[in-house]
Amino acid sequence: MATKLISALALAFGVFSLFHSGYSAREHILNAAHESQDVKSSLPLDIVLECLLGMILSIIGSVFIISPFSDIMMETELKKYSMDGIFSTPNFTVLGPKIRV
Numbered sequence: 001m002a003t004k005l006i007s008a009l010a011l012a013f014g015v016f017s018l019f020h021s022g023y024s025a026r027e028h029i030l031n032a033a034h035e036s037q038d039v040k041s042s043l044p045l046d047i048v049l050e051c052l053l054g055m056i057l058s059i060i061g062s063v064f065i066i067s068p069f070s071d072i073m074m075e076t077e078l079k080k081y082s083m084d085g086i087f088s089t090p091n092f093t094v095l096g097p098k099i100r101v
Contacts, residue, residue, distance in 0.1 A: 003064060004064075004065060006064075007060070007061045007062075007063075007064035007065040008061065008065055009061075010057045010058075010060055010061035010064075011057070011058055011061025011062055011065060012061070013054075013057055013061075014053075014054045014055070014056070014057030014058030014059075014060075014061055015054070015058055016054075017050055017051075017053055017054030017057065018051065018054035018055065018058060020050065020054075021047050021048075021050040021051040021054055022051075024047045024050070025043055025047050025051075028043060028044065028047065
């Protein structure tokens with residue numbers, strides 16, 4: 001239970017960090033354009049690190065929050081059914097015309 005809570009918090013913090021770094025990058029570009037600076041220059045290091053940290057936390061949080069995979073081996077699937085249920089086929093249904101003349 002504690003693992004789910006920690007992973008949910010990591011996911012929430014990671015997503016928030018990604019949104020914040022995107023907003024910070026937008027503000028940096030708008031501020032650089034307003035001050036007639038080179039808009040195509042690289043982003044500051046803190047914005048890049050915040051984006052990378054948010055991406056890593058989001059990936060880690062989403063990996064640990066999901067439930068474990070179910071077993072899909074053929075033997076375990078066949079144990080759910082009897083032999084009569086596996087090899088039985090439905091009867092053929094005779095479908096007549098919908099409009100009788």
